[in-house]
Amino acid sequence: MLKKITTATAAVLLAALTACGSGGDAASSSGTADDGKITMGFAQVGAESGWRTANTKSIQESAAAAGIDLKFSDAQQKQENQIKAIRSYIQQKVDVIAFSPVVETGWDTVLLEAKRANIPVILTDRAVDSEDTSLYKTFLGSDFVKEGEKAGEWLKANAGSAVNVVELQGTTGAAPAIDRKEGFEKAIAGSNLKIVASQTGDFTRSGGKQVMEAFLKSVPQIDVVYAHNDDMGLGAIEAIKAAGKVPGKDIKIITVDAVKDGMTALAAGEINFIVECSPLLGDQLMDLAKKVLKGEEVPARVVTEETTFTPEQAAAALPTRKY
C-alpha cells in the first residue's frame, strides 16, 4: 500500500516538474527578449594554475562589462562536479551555458539534457570528444595542437646538438595534454630529436618537480624539457637546480601558457621559450553568447589570438602583462 502511494506521489511530482520545466523555459526565453538581461552559467575547471585564475577573472570582468548576469561554479578538476553544475544551470534555466570541460569524454548525456532544455552551450578553452557536434554551438579557445607544433618547431630550429627530450604532460586525458603532446610529436618527427621519457605532472609545480627529479636520475642524458604548462616547467627548474645543473643552459626548457611566474623565469633565462596560451577570452565569449542568443550564425570553431615568447620578448612584455 505504502509502495503504491509512494509511486503515485512520485509520478505526480514528476509530471508537475515536467510541466514546470516547459512552462519556465518559455518564460525565461521570453524574459530574455524583454529585458535583454542575459544569464550565463559558467562551469570552470578549477583554479589549478595562474592561467586558470586569469581566465576566470577575464570571464567575470567581461560579463560585468557586457551586462550579463554570470553564475559561476568551480569544479575543482572533477568531472562529476562539472556535470552537477551544468545540471543545476539547466534547472535554473539560464539562457546560455559555457564551460571548460575537465576531460574530453563523457559529456554526451548532460549536453543532451541542455539541448532538450533549449539552452545553447558554448565550450571555452577545451573541446569535448563527441560525435554529435549539434550538442554545442561553438568552441572558443586555443588550438592546443598548434601550440605543441609551435614548441616543436622552435626546438627543431634551435636544438643545436640537443637530442633527448623529456616531456611533462598535463593531467592524463585532458585535451591540452593530449593535443600539446600530439602537436609537439608531429613537429619534431623526422628530426634527430626524440622523446625519451614522458610522464604526467598534473599541471602542478610539485607534480612537475617530482617527475623531473625522477627523470634526472633514471634518464641518462636529458637535453630538453618540454612541459605542457609553465607551472610544471617551474617545478622542473627547481629539480634541475637541486641536481646541480643550470636550467636554460645545461637543460633547455620549453613550456606553454605564458603566465606571470613563467614569463619572469623566461626573462631570467631559466626557461628558453614559451608558447602563449591566452586565457583572456572573456570578451570574445560574451560576444559569442549574445550572437548565439540572437540566433545569429557563429563559426563552429573560434581561435583565441596568441603568440610566442623568447627571453628578450618576455622581458619587454612583462611590465604590461595582465596575468
Next chain:
Amino acid sequence: MKNRLLWPVLALVALLVLNVVVTPSFFSLRLQDGHLYGSVIDILRNGAPTLLIALGMTLVIATRGIDLSVGAVAAIAGAVTCTYIASGGDPWIGMGIALLLCAVLGLWNGFLVSVLGIQPIIATLVLMTAGRGIAMLITEGQIITVDSPTYREVGAGFLVLPIAILISLAVLGLVALVTRRTALGLLIESVGVNPSASRLAGVKSRTIIWTVYVFAAVCAGIAGLMISSNVSAADANSAGLWIEMDAILAVVIGGTSLAGGRYSLTGTLLGALIIQTLTTTVYTVGIAPEITLVFKAIVVIAVCLMQAPIRIRVRQGVPA
C-alpha cells in the same frame, strides 16, 4: 606484532628491487652541493609530508576515528604562510601563525567528534570541503609564489639529509616516545576499543580524542608547510589534494586497524615509504600515465591481500 609488518616490508623490498632492475643506479648516492643526492633521498623527501600526516592519522584511527580534513588543513597552512611572507612578513612568524591556525582547526574537529559526538568521517568532511575553500579565499585563488630562502629550507632544504624527512622522523620518534614509553598509547588504544568503558574506568576519553585531532591537524599543518615550501609557492587548489587518502592507506598498509584500538607506528612509517616508492617507481620505470592508477591499485590490493590471512591467524591465535 613482528610478522604483521612482514608483508609491508616485503612489498617495499619488492618495489625497490623492481627499481634496481630497471634503473641499476637506483641506490647510488652522491654528494651534491653538500647534501646527499639520489632516488632514495627523493623518496624520503617527497614521502615526508605523507609520513607526517599518516602519523597524526594513526593516532586518530587508533581511537576509532578518521580525519579527512588533513589535506585541506595542509593547503591552509601553505596558503597562510605564503600570503604572509608575500606581504613582507617574517617566514618564522608566518609559519607560527599557520600552525596555530591549524591547531585551532584541530580543536574544531575534536570538538565536533568528542563533544558533539558527530561521526568522525562526517565531522572532518566538513573541514575537508570548507578548508580548501578557506585556503582559496586566503590566496584569492592565485598561486602565491614566494622568494624566501628560510622558508625554502623546510621542504627543499638539506642538512646532508632532507630537512623535511628529519622533521618527520623527529615527530615519529617523539610520538613513539610519548605513547609507547608512557601509558598514553595504551589509553589511546583503550578509547579506540570502547570509549564508554574507558571513561568508566577513569580514562579521560574526551580529552584524549580531542588531543589526537589537534595533533593530526598540526601534523597536517607542518606537512602543508613542507609541500608549499618544496616549490616555494602556495597552491590552494592542489596542495595536499587526496593526501588524506594516501595517509589513511599508509596507516592501513602498516597494519593499523580502521576499527581502532590498535596501532603500529613502524607500520605507518613503512606504509608511507611504500606509497612514495610506488609513485617514484611509476616515474623511474616509465609506466604510461594512462595506466598509472591501475598499477598503483594492483600493488595496493596485493599488499592488502597478503596481509589479510595473517591478521586472521593472529586473531585466532590470541585468546579472546
